[in-house]
Amino acid sequence: xxxxxxxxxxxxxxxxxxxxxxxxxxxxxxxxxxxxxxxxxxxxxxxxxxxxxxxxxxxxxxxxxxxxxxxxxxxxxxxxxxxxxxxxxxxxxxxxxxxxxxxxxxxxxxxxxxxxxxxxxxxxxxxxxxxxxxxxxxxxxxxxxxxxxxxxxxxxxxxxxxxxxxxxxxxxxxxxxxxxxxxxxxxxxxxxxxxxxxxxxxxxxxxxxxxxxxxxxxxxxxxxxxxxxxxxxxxxxxxxxxxxxxxxxxxxxxxxxxxxxxxxxxxxxxxxxx
Ligand code: HEC
Numbered sequence: 199x200x201x202x203x204x205x206x207x208x209x210x211x212x213x214x215x216x217x218x219x220x221x222x223x224x225x226x227x228x229x230x231x232x233x234x235x236x237x238x239x240x241x242x243x244x245x246x247x248x249x250x251x252x253x254x255x256x257x258x259x260x261x262x263x264x265x266x267x268x269x270x271x272x273x274x275x276x277x278x279x280x281x282x283x284x285x286x287x288x289x290x291x292x293x294x295x296x297x298x299x300x301x302x303x304x305x306x307x308x309x310x311x312x313x314x315x316x317x318x319x320x321x322x323x324x325x326x327x328x329x330x331x332x333x334x335x336x337x338x339x340x341x342x343x344x345x346x347x348x349x350x351x352x353x354x355x356x357x358x359x360x361x362x363x364x365x366x367x368x369x370x371x372x373x374x375x376x377x378x379x380x381x382x383x384x385x386x387x388x389x390x391x392x393x394x395x396x397x398x399x400x401x402x403x404x405x406x407x408x409x410x411x412x413x414x415x416x417x418x419x420x421x422x423x424x425x426x427x428x429x430x431x432x433x434x435x436x437x438x439x440x441x442x443x444x445x446x447x448x449x450x451x452x453x454x455x456x457x458x459x460x461x462x463x464x465x466x467x468x469x470x471x472x
Contacts, residue, residue, distance in 0.1 A: 222340045223405070227320035230429040231439075234266045240430025241265060243423060245276045245287075247349045248307065251296065254287040256308035257434055264437060300334070300345040311428070311435040320428040323350065324421060327359040327409075328387030335387055339407060354420045356385035357411030364396065364404035378404075385411050 230236035241262055244254075259272050260283045267276075269283050277283065278290075289304075296303045311319055322340045326348035329337035334347040339361070348354065361381045369375055376399035381391045409417075433439075 222321070222325070224315075224317040224321045224340070225324070227316045227428045227432075228425045230425065231433055233429070236426045237265045237430050237433055238262075238267060239423070240426035240428075240433075241267070242275060243350075243427050244430050248427075249287060249289055251289060251291055251304040251346075251349075252307045253289040254308045254434060255306050257287045257437075259283050259285055259287065261437060265433075302345050304346065307431060307434075309435045311431040316428050316432045319431055320424055323424040323427060326351070326354070327357075327383050328385060329383060329389065330387040331389070332387075350420070350423070353423055355412040355416050357409050358385045359383045360408045360410070362404065362406045364399070364401065366403070 230240075259276060259281070260269065262272055262276070263269065272283055291304070293303050314322075318340065322338065325339035326336055327339070328335060331337075332343065334345065336344070336347045338344045338346075359381075360383075362378065364376060364378045366374055367377050376396040377393055378396055379391065379393045381389060383389045412420075436442075
């Protein structure tokens with residue numbers, strides 16, 4: 199019995215390690231949670247490029263006034279016809295249609311940043327590449343074979359991707375070997391993939407991705423937009439976090455004052471007893 203339990207424990211440990219190793223490394227998202235202009239840009243991009251498939255059903259449009267937008271600005275720039283400022287951010291896409299088109303339903307994004315982390319979202323949005331082997335024509339380094347096509351492809355511009363990995367694998371006979379895989383995807387998604395067994399390899403595992411195609415300036419502008427969207431999603435997952443943090447500081451201060459008062463009162467009360 200104990201042996202079985204230990205075996206199960208060992209198995210679950212090796213699984214976690216494998217998952218951690220296989221995960222694509224995440225970039226750190228810049229923190230713009232106090233930058234109203236960035237959050238407003240993020241909100242606009244989100245409403246225009248994400249809400250056609252996703253909902254954010256815990257969020258009302260008029261909550262965006264917290265970001266410094268007026269009701270009029272929200273109406274003019276962010277509302278689709280027939281939507282009111284007080285409405286929830288729902289999507290026009292029917293779940294059955296989504297299933298038929300993508301094979302799965304796009305998740306509600308209200309609290310996705312809390313579930314996945316802002317770094318994940320930032321890296322995910324910047325890791326799409328064209329891949330003709332996928333039914334949508336798109337693939338993603340962070341979420342391989344994802345059912346979501348790149349929503350920002352026009353902002354991002356055409357680019358090619360080259361990925362070189364060196365990883366340990368097993369031969370059919372069960373022997374360990376190191377294999378280098380070089381995958382080139384052009385900006386149409388056509389790929390050439392070469393694998394090569396490395397004899398006597400002494401190095402470590404390698405995972406190198408190079409994008410090419412658009413200029414550095416366009417790339418930087420795109421990264422900037424992705425950062426604004428990621429920050430907006432983070433804000434949306436907890437729109438009152440700034441208020442809560444400030445409130446927390448006041449509460450602690452209040453308790454400290456109370457503590458000092460209680461201490462002085464206690465001293466005054468027992469003063470004549472000794
Ligand atoms: C054309 C429809 C479509 C658009 C537009 C779209 N998505 Fe998606 N999204 C999907 C689908 C479908 C999935 C589910 C993917 C899967 O499970 O394979 C998804 C999944 C996600 C996920 C979850 C990924 C994960 O790891 O589980 C995030 C985050 C996300 N989308 C963010 C966005 C953002 C941000 C935008 C706007 C910039 C956006 N999406 C625009 C269809 C879309």
